[in-house]
Amino acid sequence: MRLLLSAFGLGTALYSERLAFARMPAVSMSAIAPEFVPDYPVFLMFDEFVVDSMTVDMLRAMGDQERSWFSKMHSVLDALESSGRLIIQDYDGIVHPHSDAIRESVRYHLRNMSEWAPVFEESLERWRDFSHLGRRMLKSKGSSEWSVEDHQLNRVFETGSYFHLQSLEQEVGNLLHQWKSKMSRDDRAYARHVVGEYLAYVLGNLCIAESASAVIHDWQDLEPIYRKIFRLSMRRDGQLEEAAQARELFAVLFPEFHLTDATSFAKALDDGRVETLRDLVRSAATGALTFDQEFANATLREVLKVERAARFRRKVVGWATLPLGFVPWLGTPLQKATEEAVARQLESAVQKDKEWFYLVSELSSERVPE
Numbered sequence: 001m002r003l004l005l006s007a008f009g010l011g012t013a014l015y016s017e018r019l020a021f022a023r024m025p026a027v028s029m030s031a032i033a034p035e036f037v038p039d040y041p042v043f044l045m046f047d048e049f050v051v052d053s054m055t056v057d058m059l060r061a062m063g064d065q066e067r068s069w070f071s072k073m074h075s076v077l078d079a080l081e082s083s084g085r086l087i088i089q090d091y092d093g094i095v096h097p098h099s100d101a102i103r104e105s106v107r108y109h110l111r112n113m114s115e116w117a118p119v120f121e122e123s124l125e126r127w128r129d130f131s132h133l134g135r136r137m138l139k140s141k142g143s144s145e146w147s148v149e150d151h152q153l154n155r156v157f158e159t160g161s162y163f164h165l166q167s168l169e170q171e172v173g174n175l176l177h178q179w180k181s182k183m184s185r186d187d188r189a190y191a192r193h194v195v196g197e198y199l200a201y202v203l204g205n206l207c208i209a210e211s212a213s214a215v216i217h218d219w220q221d222l223e224p225i226y227r228k229i230f231r232l233s234m235r236r237d238g239q240l241e242e243a244a245q246a247r248e249l250f251a252v253l254f255p256e257f258h259l260t261d262a263t264s265f266a267k268a269l270d271d272g273r274v275e276t277l278r279d280l281v282r283s284a285a286t287g288a289l290t291f292d293q294e295f296a297n298a299t300l301r302e303v304l305k306v307e308r309a310a311r312f313r314r315k316v317v318g319w320a321t322l323p324l325g326f327v328p329w330l331g332t333p334l335q336k337a338t339e340e341a342v343a344r345q346l347e348s349a350v351q352k353d354k355e356w357f358y359l360v361s362e363l364s365s366e367r368v369p370e
Helices: 053-062 071-082 091-109 111-140 148-159 169-177 184-211 220-232 238-253 262-268 274-285 293-319 323-326 331-363
Strands: 003-004 048-052 088-091 215-217
Touching: 003 184, 048 053, 048 071, 053 071, 053 088, 053 091, 071 088, 088 091, 088 184, 088 323, 091 184, 111 148, 111 169, 111 184, 111 220, 169 184, 184 215, 184 220, 215 220, 215 238, 220 238, 238 274, 238 331, 262 331, 274 331, 293 331
Parallel strands: 003 048, 003 215, 048 088
Antiparallel strands: none
16 A cells, blocks of 8 residues: 655645745654654555655755754655655646646635634644644753754744744634624635635645555644545545554554664565554454553553563473584584574464564564563
8 A cells, every 4th residue: 555645735825834844744743752753653554655756855955954853754765765665756746737626626615614613623733732742842952952943843833823923723713613703804815715725735635645546644633624525525534544543552552662763664564564563453443443551451461471481482492402402513503593493483473463563662662571
């Protein structure tokens, strides 16, 4: 499966207001440490990744800066490109022929403005949580150490919305809730403009995703808008549910996940164990199981049981291969080689039911419990 990485603001005026995020792909909105972190749980669900050519050029330019907030994303995309899993396309070229159809669709969706009020309210709430993380990270750096990029980000985070001059909370949110009340023509025009730009951006991404036969991956605060459009067009939003479940699995079992290195991540996509992780997430997306604390506790109990069994079997293997140490000339090397080969087979057997757990643990600087 392919994952389409968004390029924020594509085809709209949004990126001019949220300058620090212009044409950038979405990152995790639940972790910043100390740069933006790629959405690893969702990335592990896919084999190929589509990215905008302008995004790649901008990330490469940022790579020359010592402290880019998108440096981790840059490293992951480089690793994916080296492994042949990155597909670079011209998003503008794909969207342009459909611009009239997109604008027509926007006008259709704007017919009932008041129905967008709860959608943007949820979107803003998600953005507030993310901006809180960002401000906290900036504060920990100390303003005297801020780069130009840090100052740009602080300006966006402090507004509480994407718009610097007019707060989404104070302006558009209130206007949408009061849409059926009396208001000025300018207020109505402003609200239509803001909502229309977001809809044009989302519809443009869906157009690119269809062209690339890919699933869209965008900023999580925009998911309420995607869900609304999916419902209005009677499309399934299962892809959003799978992404949510992947994040939830990491939240309950790997809350301090830190990727060891980008190359290891790209190699993990070739590891057969990744399919067991994907199957688990898909089961949760269909409601077959729930990723909660009970699930986490049960999993850890099973892993500890497996680890104890593996340690015991390693001891047994050591005893069983001891006579090989007396073979002339080859004794000790032969014993060690045989011991390691048999131990690997036995460990693989006892770990089979939790292959996905060991895969994620190996990717992270966190260690499997002893």
